[in-house]
Structures are given as C-alpha cells and as structure tokens.
Amino acid sequence: MQLTVKLVYHLFILKGMIFLKNDEKILSQEDRIDNFRELLDRSVRRYGEREAFILKINHKEPAEYRRIIYKEFREEVDRLGTALTELGLKGAKIGVIGENRYEWCLSYLAVTCGCGVIVPIDKELHADEVAMILNQSEAEVLIFSGKIFDKNLQDALKLNDTVRILICMDEERHDAENKEYFTIGELLQRGARLLENGDRSYLDAEIDSHAMSVLLFTSGTTGVAKGVMLSQRNICADIESVTQCLDNDCTDSVLSILPIHHTYECTCDFLEILYMGARIAFCDGLRYIAKNVQEYQPTILMLVPLIIENVYSKIMKQASSNPVKRVAFRCMLWTSGGLQHIGFKNAGRKMFRQVHETLGGRLRLIIAGAAAMNPKISKDMNRMGFKLRQGYGLTECSPILCVSRDTGNADASVGPAMPRIEVKIVNQDKDGRGEIVARGENIMLGYYRDPEATAAVLKEDGWFY
Structure with missing residues (x-):
C-alpha cells in the first residue's frame, strides 16, 4: 500500500518503569496474557x-x-x-x-x-x-x-x-x-x-501459545485466498496493545455489528472486550442497527467508515431541514470544537444531547477501521461529543498496527504505532510515499502450506512487508 505516514512515539524511562505518551495505559505484569x-x-x-x-x-x-x-x-x-x-x-x-x-x-x-x-x-x-x-x-x-x-x-x-x-x-x-x-x-x-x-x-x-491456533482465509488484494496462520500469542499481543491505547473498562458495553469472522471484529469487539470485563450484545442485522443501539445502549461501537458516514448523513439531514437550522447546527459544531480545545471536554455531549439520545444515550467511543475515514466527518463527530478514533491494520497483523489516541489526534490520521509494534516506510519516493512494513509479536506465523508466499512477505529480521 502506498501511503504517507507520520509516526510519533515517545518514551520516558524513570526508575526502570516505562511511561508512554499519547494517553496509553501502563500494562502490568498480571495483565499480560499468552493465550x-x-x-x-x-x-x-x-x-x-x-x-x-x-x-x-x-x-x-x-x-x-x-x-x-x-x-x-x-x-x-x-x-x-x-x-x-x-x-x-x-x-x-x-x-x-x-x-x-x-x-x-x-x-x-x-x-x-x-x-x-x-x-x-x-x-x-x-x-x-x-x-x-x-x-x-x-x-x-x-x-x-x-x-x-x-x-x-x-x-x-x-x-x-x-x-x-x-x-x-x-x-x-x-x-x-x-x-x-x-x-x-x-x-x-x-x-x-x-x-x-x-x-x-x-x-x-x-x-502452545506460539503454535497455529487460528486459521483465517483472506484474499487480501491479490484475489487469491491464502490461509493466515495466527498463534494465540499473536492475538493476545495485539489485545494487550489495543487495551493500552483505548479508553475502555469493565463498565463499558458494545454492540457487535461487523462480521465476527474477520479479525477486526473478533479481536477488538469480542476478545478484547472479554479481556476488559465489558459486556457484549449482538446486532440483529444491518437494518436493525438504529433499533439495537436504542435497545442495548452501547458505550462503544466498532464500525467501518461507510456505516459512520451513513449515521452522519442522517444527523446532518435532520439538522439541515431548513437554512436556519443548518446555520445554527454548524455554529454549534464550531463552538463545541472551540470549547473542547480549551479544556471543556464534555461540551459536545451537552450541546448535542439530542443526537446522543438518538444513539442510545451512552455512546462515547467509536472506532473506525478497514477503510479511510472522511476527516471532515471525523472532526464533526468529535465535536458532537463522540470520541472517534481510527485504526489501521490487516489480518496478518492480528490485525491492529496503529490507532489514534486522545492526545495529538488528527482527523486524517490513523495514529501512531501501538506499544511494542514497529512500523516504518521503506522504498520512499520524493514525496515520502512508500511501502508500510511492520514488526512485532502480533505478526502472523505465515501462510498455511505456502512457504513461497510467506517468504515473500516475512523477512528473517521479523519485518512483515
């Protein structure tokens, strides 16, 4: 994939402890899991x-x-x-x-x-x-x-x-x-x-935490199905890193909407939620998302941009039913953004209470993945009082590599690499575009019974291309 990515990762070491910027939690020894x-x-x-x-x-x-x-x-x-x-x-x-x-x-x-x-x-x-x-x-x-x-x-x-x-x-x-x-x-x-x-x-x-335990078949961008071999440690490493980056705990609840066979939904909306001690409800189908959100009142939703854009368009359609309402709504968005910038973090929830009630009344965190997010929509959703965070990854990486944080969040960015994951761009052109490569415990074991395809993307030094 040809992308321009700016990676920011700060470490401060004090008396043997590692403190991570970007609002990342500290992972204690008892929080580490291998399987x-x-x-x-x-x-x-x-x-x-x-x-x-x-x-x-x-x-x-x-x-x-x-x-x-x-x-x-x-x-x-x-x-x-x-x-x-x-x-x-x-x-x-x-x-x-x-x-x-x-x-x-x-x-x-x-x-x-x-x-x-x-x-x-x-x-x-x-x-x-x-x-x-x-x-x-x-x-x-x-x-x-x-x-x-x-x-x-x-x-x-x-x-x-x-x-x-x-x-x-x-x-x-x-x-x-x-x-x-x-x-x-x-x-x-x-x-x-x-x-x-x-x-x-x-x-x-x-x-055996390091043996193949999950076998996922994905066509990727080639159109040829390949079996991705993941170990339990691969997935658990990703769960640990995701948990450090997201603001969630045992008081949260999710509504499982995206196909659960995919690693994005399975790792982030199932296994990571169980790891945090939160509650899972299941959507009755895409036609029932609005009904189920009211019914189960989730605090977190894992979605793809298409669904978020659909929700956003309905909000804006209702807010733009006449010119006066449209201007007033845009002014509220601008005001909320300014208040949030100077420290009034709950301004959006209070100013857009009716929007929040339409989405169950408790929704605070929306995670977007699997495709690029329109930065204007991301900015407006954040101004309405929803934390909209974006991630980047792929099945071979269990799947998350990068996720945006509360601090330094850019609406057009998927954020920096997660803890204990390395990401860099190789073979860059004059504009900084090149190939994204990654290394970490979350990287797959290889492709099932396909050593040639494995060797083409997994190098001896651990980098995944």
Missing part, C-alpha cells in the same frame, strides 16, 4: 459476576433476554471443549460459520482453549468458496448456524470430503448425509456429565 485460557482466567478472576453477554431469546414484544456472567460463560466453554475433546478432536481443524452470536463466540474459545485449531469462515461466501476453505484447511468438523444451512452450506458440503462431524448452533436437525450430527446444546450437556465424572482431559490440556 486465551489465560485471558478467560483473568476475566473470571476479576469480573466473574459481571455480565459478559446479553442475548435476545425472544424477538416478540416485549423482548426477553438471557444475561450470561463471566463465570457462567467460562463453565460453558469448559463443557463444550470437554465434549469436543471426548469426540477425539484434539488437534483437529474445526470450522465455524454463522452470524454474530453467542454460540459463535462460545465455539471459538471452546476450540482454542485446549482442543484444536479454529477456522472462521465468512457466512456470505458462495458454496464453492466455503468448500475450498474446508478442503484446504482439512477441517474435520463444521460448527454452523441453522439460519444458513439451507442457504449454501448443503451445496458446500457436497463439494467437501474432509468434514465428518456437523455441529449446529441451534436445536435443529438437518440432513447430515452420513456425517455425525450434534447440536451445541447436546454437547454442553455431554460435557457437563463428563466433567462431573472427573474428565479433565480438556481442562488440563497444554496450550
């Missing part, structure tokens, strides 16, 4: 009685909800993981495909916390593409949502000869075509019985 089991252990120890998930179990009015605390979630991870291990799946590649939902998250961690390798798959792929991923990864198991089985999954399985076990996230029966078939509910009951009888094969399983 997802350690992540869960830490979260249960600190936030065990807090809500980890809120699930809508009845879409009729009035809606009914199930609230899952961290201790309960950990117990279900252990039950499902124990059942999978008892099925002989230790070390197996296990695909997971479906919409953003609790059972997807449960499956992801049950597989990676002591069983096998998870292979997240985009539910929007065509049948032949799903089959290609299953075949190339040699997945023995496919965990799927009942909502998409009849859409293209049946056809994909006809083109696959590796999957021998199907596991449905819903309590539904589908044509398994001579494959073993279970539901997650059945396996949770099975795992509970095994644990009651003293089965500790899953609980005591060793986790």
Whole structure:
C-alpha cells in the first residue's frame, strides 16, 4: 500500500518503569496474557459476576433476554471443549460459520482453549468458496448456524470430503448425509456429565501459545485466498496493545455489528472486550442497527467508515431541514470544537444531547477501521461529543498496527504505532510515499502450506512487508 505516514512515539524511562505518551495505559505484569485460557482466567478472576453477554431469546414484544456472567460463560466453554475433546478432536481443524452470536463466540474459545485449531469462515461466501476453505484447511468438523444451512452450506458440503462431524448452533436437525450430527446444546450437556465424572482431559490440556491456533482465509488484494496462520500469542499481543491505547473498562458495553469472522471484529469487539470485563450484545442485522443501539445502549461501537458516514448523513439531514437550522447546527459544531480545545471536554455531549439520545444515550467511543475515514466527518463527530478514533491494520497483523489516541489526534490520521509494534516506510519516493512494513509479536506465523508466499512477505529480521 502506498501511503504517507507520520509516526510519533515517545518514551520516558524513570526508575526502570516505562511511561508512554499519547494517553496509553501502563500494562502490568498480571495483565499480560499468552493465550486465551489465560485471558478467560483473568476475566473470571476479576469480573466473574459481571455480565459478559446479553442475548435476545425472544424477538416478540416485549423482548426477553438471557444475561450470561463471566463465570457462567467460562463453565460453558469448559463443557463444550470437554465434549469436543471426548469426540477425539484434539488437534483437529474445526470450522465455524454463522452470524454474530453467542454460540459463535462460545465455539471459538471452546476450540482454542485446549482442543484444536479454529477456522472462521465468512457466512456470505458462495458454496464453492466455503468448500475450498474446508478442503484446504482439512477441517474435520463444521460448527454452523441453522439460519444458513439451507442457504449454501448443503451445496458446500457436497463439494467437501474432509468434514465428518456437523455441529449446529441451534436445536435443529438437518440432513447430515452420513456425517455425525450434534447440536451445541447436546454437547454442553455431554460435557457437563463428563466433567462431573472427573474428565479433565480438556481442562488440563497444554496450550502452545506460539503454535497455529487460528486459521483465517483472506484474499487480501491479490484475489487469491491464502490461509493466515495466527498463534494465540499473536492475538493476545495485539489485545494487550489495543487495551493500552483505548479508553475502555469493565463498565463499558458494545454492540457487535461487523462480521465476527474477520479479525477486526473478533479481536477488538469480542476478545478484547472479554479481556476488559465489558459486556457484549449482538446486532440483529444491518437494518436493525438504529433499533439495537436504542435497545442495548452501547458505550462503544466498532464500525467501518461507510456505516459512520451513513449515521452522519442522517444527523446532518435532520439538522439541515431548513437554512436556519443548518446555520445554527454548524455554529454549534464550531463552538463545541472551540470549547473542547480549551479544556471543556464534555461540551459536545451537552450541546448535542439530542443526537446522543438518538444513539442510545451512552455512546462515547467509536472506532473506525478497514477503510479511510472522511476527516471532515471525523472532526464533526468529535465535536458532537463522540470520541472517534481510527485504526489501521490487516489480518496478518492480528490485525491492529496503529490507532489514534486522545492526545495529538488528527482527523486524517490513523495514529501512531501501538506499544511494542514497529512500523516504518521503506522504498520512499520524493514525496515520502512508500511501502508500510511492520514488526512485532502480533505478526502472523505465515501462510498455511505456502512457504513461497510467506517468504515473500516475512523477512528473517521479523519485518512483515
């Protein structure tokens, strides 16, 4: 990618401690994690009685909800993981495909916390593409949502000869075509019985934090699907760095909107949120974003610029219904920006209270990623009292490399490199444009069974091109 990037990174060392500028938190030794089991252990120890998930179990009015605390979630991870291990799946590649939902998250961690390798798959792929991923990864198991089985999954399985076990996230029966078939509910009951009888094969399983644990297939910019091999330490390193840069804690809540199979959503809106002890709710679909924001009142949203621009355009349309309102709104934006500049940080929330109420009333932090953000929209959203921060990364980097901070935030910038990540520009032209390269613990292990492609981007000194 040809970009001009100005990197700013300041360190102050005093009596052996490192203090980072740009509003970055200090990461203590007890906050460091090498794998997802350690992540869960830490979260249960600190936030065990807090809500980890809120699930809508009845879409009729009035809606009914199930609230899952961290201790309960950990117990279900252990039950499902124990059942999978008892099925002989230790070390197996296990695909997971479906919409953003609790059972997807449960499956992801049950597989990676002591069983096998998870292979997240985009539910929007065509049948032949799903089959290609299953075949190339040699997945023995496919965990799927009942909502998409009849859409293209049946056809994909006809083109696959590796999957021998199907596991449905819903309590539904589908044509398994001579494959073993279970539901997650059945396996949770099975795992509970095994644990009651003293089965500790899953609980005591060793986790190699530096081995491939997540296999993601991405076409990138070449159009040719490649399997990105990520270790748990790769992802945990990125979680640690993201946490240092963002202003979030256990009192926060998120609404999961973007496709969870992608590392941006999975790392930042699922795993990092669990690490912080916050709460996750799931969007019912793109058509229901406005309704769900009112319903769950998130404090943080992870979005792509297109969604943010859509929200912004609706705000501006309403504010520009007549010339007087349009001028008044622009004057308010200018005034709020000036007040924020001299230290009145909450000016935007107070002056644009109606806008905040439209977005649930509690939203304070919006993270934009996956594409370039219009700087004018970024500036106006910040002036309205929302912290809009931008990030840059890619799947091979687990995925975040850079993120803007509260201090020195520029509306047209993705910010400096995160802690313990190096980013530089090589082969620069006279205007400073060149190729961005990165190095850090978050960089992938390589491309699955493709040493030539790996050697082309991963150098011996650790730099990723």
